[in-house]
Amino acid sequence: MFRxxxxxxxxxxxxxxxxxxxxxxxxxxxxxQCALVRRKSSxxxxxxxxxxxxxxxxDEQICIKGRFLPPLSPITVYAQMHSEDGDLWESFAxxxxxxxxxxxxxxxxxxxxxxxxxxxxxxxxxxxPAPGQREGLRLRKNNVESPYTIHISLLEGHISPxxxxxxxxxxxxxxxxxxxxxxxxxEIRQNGIVGTLFLPPGPGPFPAMLDLxxxxxxxxxxxxxxxxxxGYASLSLAYFGHKDLPGPExxxxxxxxxxxxxxxxxxxxxxxxxxxxxxxGVSFGAYLTLRIGIQIGVKPSCLICINGPIGxxxxxxxxxGRTENFESDQKHWTxxxxxxxxxxxxxxxxxIPAKNKVKVENLxxxxxxxxxxxxxxxxxxxxADLMEExxxxxxxxxxxxxxxxxxxxxxxxPPYAPNERMSLWSIKPQKLMSIWGGHPAPHAxxxxxxxxxxxxxxxxxxxx
Amino acid sequence: xxxxxxxVKLSVEPSRGLVDEKILVxxxxxxxxxxxxxxxxxxxxxxxxxxxxxxxxxxATGTVNVSQDRSSGGTYSGVxxxxxxxxxxxxxxxxxxxxxRRKDVWVPMVVRVSVYRGHQIEGFPDQTPLAIVVLERWxxxxxxxxxxxxEDRLTATLFLPPGPGPSPGIIDLWGGGGQxxxxxxxxxxxxGFAALALxxxxxxxxxxxxxxxxxxxxELSCAVSISGSHVQPVDGSIAEILNxxxxxxxxxxxxxxxxxxxxxxxxxxPTDPSLKVDMGRIxxxxxxxxxxxxxxxxxxESAADIKDMMERAGNNHLLTLLSYPHxxxxxxxxxxxxxxxxxxxxLGKGEKYMVLWGGQMLEHSxxxxxxxxxxxxxxxxxLYGGSTSAVPSHL
Numbered sequence: 009m010f011r012x013x014x015x016x017x018x019x020x021x022x023x024x025x026x027x028x029x030x031x032x033x034x035x036x037x038x039x040x041q042c043a044l045v046r047r048k049s050s051x052x053x054x055x056x057x058x059x060x061x062x063x064x065x066x067d068e069q070i071c072i073k074g075r076f077l078p079p080l081s082p083i084t085v086y087a088q089m090h091s092e093d094g095d096l097w098e099s100f101a102x103x104x105x106x107x108x109x110x111x112x113x114x115x116x117x118x119x120x121x122x123x124x125x126x127x128x129x130x131x132x133x134x135x136x137p138a139p140g141q142r143e144g145l146r147l148r149k150n151n152v153e154s155p156y157t158i159h160i161s162l163l164e165g166h167i168s169p170x171x172x173x174x175x176x177x178x179x180x181x182x183x184x185x186x187x188x189x190x191x192x193x194x195e196i197r198q199n200g201i202v203g204t205l206f207l208p209p210g211p212g213p214f215p216a217m218l219d220l221x222x223x224x225x226x227x228x229x230x231x232x233x234x235x236x237x238x239g240y241a242s243l244s245l246a247y248f249g250h251k252d253l254p255g256p257e258x259x260x261x262x263x264x265x266x267x268x269x270x271x272x273x274x275x276x277x278x279x280x281x282x283x284x285x286x287x288x289g290v291s292f293g294a295y296l297t298l299r300i301g302i303q304i305g306v307k308p309s310c311l312i313c314i315n316g317p318i319g320x321x322x323x324x325x326x327x328x329g330r331t332e333n334f335e336s337d338q339k340h341w342t343x344x345x346x347x348x349x350x351x352x353x354x355x356x357x358x359x360i361p362a363k364n365k366v367k368v369e370n371l372x373x374x375x376x377x378x379x380x381x382x383x384x385x386x387x388x389x390x391x392a393d394l395m396e397e398x399x400x401x402x403x404x405x406x407x408x409x410x411x412x413x414x415x416x417x418x419x420x421x422p423p424y425a426p427n428e429r430m431s432l433w434s435i436k437p438q439k440l441m442s443i444w445g446g447h448p449a450p451h452a453x454x455x456x457x458x459x460x461x462x463x464x465x466x467x468x469x470x471x472x
Numbered sequence: 473x474x475x476x477x478x479x480v481k482l483s484v485e486p487s488r489g490l491v492d493e494k495i496l497v498x499x500x501x502x503x504x505x506x507x508x509x510x511x512x513x514x515x516x517x518x519x520x521x522x523x524x525x526x527x528x529x530x531x532a533t534g535t536v537n538v539s540q541d542r543s544s545g546g547t548y549s550g551v552x553x554x555x556x557x558x559x560x561x562x563x564x565x566x567x568x569x570x571x572x573r574r575k576d577v578w579v580p581m582v583v584r585v586s587v588y589r590g591h592q593i594e595g596f597p598d599q600t601p602l603a604i605v606v607l608e609r610w611x612x613x614x615x616x617x618x619x620x621x622x623e624d625r626l627t628a629t630l631f632l633p634p635g636p637g638p639s640p641g642i643i644d645l646w647g648g649g650g651q652x653x654x655x656x657x658x659x660x661x662x663x664g665f666a667a668l669a670l671x672x673x674x675x676x677x678x679x680x681x682x683x684x685x686x687x688x689x690x691e692l693s694c695a696v697s698i699s700g701s702h703v704q705p706v707d708g709s710i711a712e713i714l715n716x717x718x719x720x721x722x723x724x725x726x727x728x729x730x731x732x733x734x735x736x737x738x739x740x741x742p743t744d745p746s747l748k749v750d751m752g753r754i755x756x757x758x759x760x761x762x763x764x765x766x767x768x769x770x771x772x773e774s775a776a777d778i779k780d781m782m783e784r785a786g787n788n789h790l791l792t793l794l795s796y797p798h799x800x801x802x803x804x805x806x807x808x809x810x811x812x813x814x815x816x817x818x819l820g821k822g823e824k825y826m827v828l829w830g831g832q833m834l835e836h837s838x839x840x841x842x843x844x845x846x847x848x849x850x851x852x853x854x855l856y857g858g859s860t861s862a863v864p865s866h867l
Contacts, residue, residue, distance in 0.1 A: 054640055054855070056664045062613045063488035076852075157614060159634065178664075181615025181633030188487050189582065190606025209584070210604030239481060239603070471479045472500055 009240075023228035057162050057178035063155070064236055066184050066230070067423050067459055069128055072113040074162050074178065079109045083177075084121070084163040084379075087131040092150055095141045097426070099123075099134040102166040120166060123449060131160065132184070132424045133452035139170060143442050144432030147425065153193060155183035184424075186230050188237035193229075201270050202246040202253055204229050205277075206236035212279035215286075216241040218270060218300070218308075222291025222316070223334055225249020231288075234422050240464060240470065241280050245270050247296070258335060263328025267296065272308040284470045286424040288312040288462075291386060291418065293322060294377075298366040299329060301373065310469035311371075312462055314378040314420050315388040317355035318395065319365035348430055348441040356387040357394045368395050369402035370455040376409040376465050378420055378458050384445035385418030411461060413454035417446020423459045427451040482587050482603035490662055491609045491655075492844055493582065494553060498537035499587050499603075502530035509546070509588040511596055512537065514558040514573050514581060522560040522809065524548070526593040545591065548834070556585065557609070558837040564594065568828050572808065577618070577658040580608035609807075611655045613662035618654075627671040629654050631661030639666040640693075640855030646671065659805055663848055665855070694757040694854035696847055699766055699801045701774035702749040703738040716747075731813050731828035735770045741777045751778045752785025759792040759807050761843045763799030767830035771801070777858050792796030794846060796839035800831020803847040806841040 077083060077463065085102040101121035103111045114128040122134035137145045149156065160182060164175040190209030196202070203229060207225045208214055217240050223229045225248045232242035244251060246261050247267075255261025276280035287308045289297035294316020301311040322331035340353040353359060375393055379388040392410055399408045413420070417427055426448075433442035446454075479501040489495060511525040526543035527534040539553040548555035554757065562570045612618070615634030622628075629652060633639055642665045644657040657669035704713045723736040742748055751758075760778065762771040774807055775793055782788035796803075802811050816827040831839075834864035 054638070054664075056852075057635070058664075060490055061486035061493065062662075063486070063608075063610065065487065068486070159615065161635070177634040179615070181613065181634045183488075183614045184489070188606070189608045190584070190604070208604075209606045210586070211600060237487075469482075471481065 010215040016036040031158045034185040040416065055178040057160065057180045059160065059180045059182045060223060063179065063183045063185065065188060065234070066156075066186050066425065069114075069424075070132075070182060070184075071128070072160065072180075074105070074111040074133070077105045077109040077111070077177065079105055079107050081105050081109075082164075082166040082452045083111060083129060084165065084167050084169065084174075085111075085113065086161045086163055086169045087135065087158050087160040088161075088169075088331050089135065089156055091145075091147055095143075095145055096138040097135040097147060098138045098169065099131050099136065100163075100169050101127075101130060101134070125449075127452075128425045129452070129456075132456070133426055134448060135426045143439075144428075144430065146425070146428045146431045148228065149186060149230050150227045155185040156188065158182050158184065163178045186233035186237070188426070192235050193231070193233070196243065196273070197252060199269050199273065199304065200266065201273055201432055202250055203227065203270065204232065204244045206242050206244075207238050207279060208236050208241065212241070214239065214241040214279060214468070215284035215309075216243070216274045216277075216280045217470075218242075218267075218274060218285065218287045218464070219244045220247065220287070220289035220293030222289075222293050223248065224291075231422055235466075238466075240466060241274070241277070243270060243274055248292075256333075258333040259325075260322065260329070260331040263326065263330045264299070267300045267329075267330065268304050268306055271300065271308070281306065284309055286310040286466060286470055288314075289316060290314040290420070291316050292321065297369065298375075302366055302368065302370050306359070308373055310373050310465065311375045312378070312465065313375065314458075315380055315383050315386050315418050316358055316391070317360060317386060318391050319360040321351075321354045321360065321364075323362055344443065346441075348443045350384045350443050352384050352387055354386075355377070355391065357390055369404070371399065371402075371404055371407055374407050374409065374465070374469055375399075376411065376462070378462075379410065380416035380418060380446060380451070380454060381412060381414045382416060382419050382445040382447065382450075383418045383441045384440070388418075409465065411458055413450065415450025416454035417451055418444035419446070420451075420458055421452055423456040424452070426454065427455075453458065480587060480602040482585065482605050484585050484607050485606045487605070488580070488608040488610060490613060491611050491659060491808065492663075494807075495557070495607065497554070497585065499530065499536040500534065502534040502536065502587075502602075504530055504532050504534045506530045506534070506589070507591045508536055509590065509592040510556065510603075511534070511586045511588060511592075512560060513584045513586070513596070513599070514560055516581075517575055517579075518570075520566055520570055521563045522572065523563050523593070523596065524556045524559040524561065525596070526552075526555060543705055546593070552606050554807045554837075554841075557583070558809055558840070560769035560809045560835060569813060571802075571811045571814035573653065574611055574655040577611045577654050580610040581687050583607040583609060591859075604843060612658040616658065616661045618658070621668070627652050629657065629669045631657050631669070633661050633666065633668045637666070639664060640851070641666045641668070642851065642855075643668045643670055656805060660851075665851065692756045694759070694850065695754075696759045696761065696850065698761045698843070699769055699771040700760070701738055701769055702751055702778055703741060703747060703769060703770070704749065705775060706746055706749060721759070727826075727828060729813075730826065732816075732825045733767045733828050735767055735773075738770050739773060741770070741773055748777070751781040752787060754782070754787060754790060757790050757792070757850070757854050759794065759847065761794045761803055762796070762848070763801060763803055763831055763836065763839060764795055764797045765799060765830040765832065765836075766801040767828040768801040771849065792846075792850065794843050796835065796843070798832040799839035800836055801829040801832070803836075804840055806844045807837075808840065810836040810840075812836075 015167045055077050056075045057071050064070050077345045083103050087170050088098040099122040101118035117126050120125050123130035144346045162177040192207045194205045196205050219232045227246040232244040235242040247262050274280050274285050287297045294313035297311050297313050301308050333343050342350050377392050379392045427446045430441050430443040433440045480501040483498045485496045487740040508528050514522045524547040526546035543549045547559035565742040586604045615633045621630050646653045654669045657667035660667040705716050720737040725733040760775045762775045782791050810833045813828050817824050824857050
């Protein structure tokens with residue numbers, strides 16, 4: 009056996025007692041605040057914190073375990089990450105180690121913090137802006153090609169991480185990805201279509217989805233990226249509030265022909281099975297999903313609507329679906345005692361003119377409608393009731409699947425992402441916050457359950 | 473368009489795992505009872521392609537679960553959850569003597585896993601698969617820091633796990649091939665150890681100083697030797713040790729394929745105490761990992777001698793011996809392909825030899841999996857509190 013011929017002290021300094029440089033993160037992210045005191049632990053054993061897998065897809069569970077901790081002792085698990093805008097998000101939970109000095113977040117119960125009870129993914133969906141961050145933030149990933157990096161620590165005792173000095177016992181870094189290895193992201197700017205196409209690896213042909221978001225506008229790619237990681241080609245389509253789209257701001261300047269072109273783009277794609285295309289949309293995108301599926305002359309295999317109206321909530325400019333400025337008619341906006349706006353009543357079926365409504369009775373393919381029962385952004389319950397009734401009268405109940413989640417709010421997203429009960433809507437003429445509803449734990453449960461059911465629904469309708 | 477092609481679903485989890493993590497490979501929505509081939513393809517850093525494949529029959533629900541179902545043929549057979557990785561071999565037509573060794577730990581090993589109709593044995597590039605999934609196998613976890621060390625004219629790299637420390641430390645020494653090999657240290661750091669990959673055969677050190685720099689000892693908490701031997705001139709410099717091997721060159725043997733067997737260079741195990749480390753004096757727990765079909769180094773014979781020395785000295789309670797029948801010399805982290813022979817460039821004159829390392833694929837792969845698991849347990853057991861250094865060495 010060879011001896012190690014190094015200067016003993018030099019190396020012992022390096023590996024015995026670590027001096028702690030700041031974490032080196034991807035690219036341009038700022039380093040973490042070094043508010044934690046790093047000193048040799050008072051515990052004899054070297055505590056170990058593990059996460060499995062350390063690199064997960066956003067909808068995959070991560071199993072977090074702590075070992076070699078003092079037995080039957082209070083421990084805090086603390087997660088922190090920076091959003092792309094540089095805001096600090098954090099969460100924490102209090103656990104007690106068992107008699108072997110271990111914790112396992114998949115089976116143990118949190119007794120306090122950002123969540124309580126047995127919540128394997130609570131550290132992720134429980135993330136919230138750290139105190140002192142800007143108001144009304146929403147966590148959105150613009151660049152889906154890079155992961156979120158989340159640093160998780162074990163701290164001694166049941167503490168709030170912000171409260172003075174804390175002792176960090178162990179740490180692990182996890183990455184959460186929207187895209188799977190080998191998945192391809194392709195910007196689409198052709199034929200007037202503004203979107204991003206995600207393709208799974210391989211030649212295909214793949215079943216496909218057309219993916220629409222709401223009046224937040226722009227181009228949100230994260231759900232399409234995840235759908236492609238599950239084997240579906242998916243096109244995120246912009247229709248409002250995007251620099252590459254025509255016309256005045258705040259109006260929808262594209263009509264039925266635009267959505268038809270997007271659908272045909274998928275049908276004609278050499279790596280997509282033209283007979284297996286579905287449409288999904290959330291909020292205003294849910295209305296568009298119905299319109300595309302029923303009214304414009306294309307034949308999707310299935311539709312998934314999340315918390316959206318049955319008709320256009322903005323005044324229609326013409327027959328093709330273009331609309332006026334959403335904010336031009338505020339009569340159904342309601343304000344709470346703190347001046348925050350809820351758009352819930354705007355989409356109440358009785359507040360939508362008949363000519364704006366989609367004729368749901370003409371549905372010819374399976375439709376899944378997902379309701380957050382605490383949705384303060386749309387009248388989802390009433391809309392679901394109306395759809396159910398309309399389809400029953402038309403003898404088409406067999407096409408309708410309704411998922412309803414108590415305590416869930418407006419933005420029912422893929423799982424393990426935090427919910428924002430309210431967010432900043434606009435800053436002019438003055439700052440306006442909008443409320444969307446949803447309580448953390450039930451909303452997280454809704455996201456997890458609905459995503460599973462969405463994938464099963466797609467499996468049944470696009471693969472068999 | 474073939475409707476069946478849209479239906480078949482292939483999933484591999486985790487899609488981005490560490491190299492020593494298990495994967496779950498699942499095929500669903502296949503035709504019940506149909507014959508399917510699952511194929512893995514990897515292009516390594518030097519550009520060569522490696523592949524593995526196995527034949528399955530979908531069950532009554534059209535499912536194949538690689539962790540539970542039997543492969544009826546291919547590069548492995550039977551129930552082998554990780555067979556698609558450890559049975560990877562150079563594709564037909566590749567040059568002989570290839571070995572897979574990761575140089576850049578920041579780039580994962582990328583494996584393309586495909587499902588084909590029927591029981592195929594060749595011609596995969598010309599066929600259209602039913603489904604494809606791409607897998608990444610990482611040697612390094614997120615948050616691990618890589619710190620090049622250049623003090624004292626060393627060639628070393630330190631890998632630190634995330635967290636406050638102090639982390640138990642490991643010095644990882646590689647063998648006679650020279651060059652700094654980082655991937656095992658990166659993997660150890662991903663498992664919570666501070667690991668220093670050290671190239672003690674750096675030409676710079678030996679040429680400029682002629683002997684080791686600062687022969688200070690560490691106080692070791694434990695030591696792991698993989699495929700090693702205690703036979704060497706005690707108190708010798710690296711140059712003297714290499715010279716000792718050289719003087720026995722005549723004992724080099726060649727098998728019927730003209731592959732080099734070097735284990736005899738140190739055999740028989742000498743009785744002269746100046747020619748072998750006195751294992752009776754060792755004071756820390758020691759784990760020996762040996763392949764019984766090691767054709768490159770007399771690890772097995774040395775282990776027997778070490779055991780004997782320690783029994784006579786009364787310190788054999790410190791010894792853990794893991795001895796694996798039909799395993800060869802290159803006992804690597806788990807699920808990496810077994811290398812029975814490869815082209816090896818000797819340090820001294822830079823000549824190339826086709827070296828026989830030994831081992832049979834199946835037993836060698838089992839040895840890699842078992843020994844890694846036991847090595848991690850051993851290191852954790854002995855590396856907390858007090859002094860925190862350990863030396864796994866690989867000859």
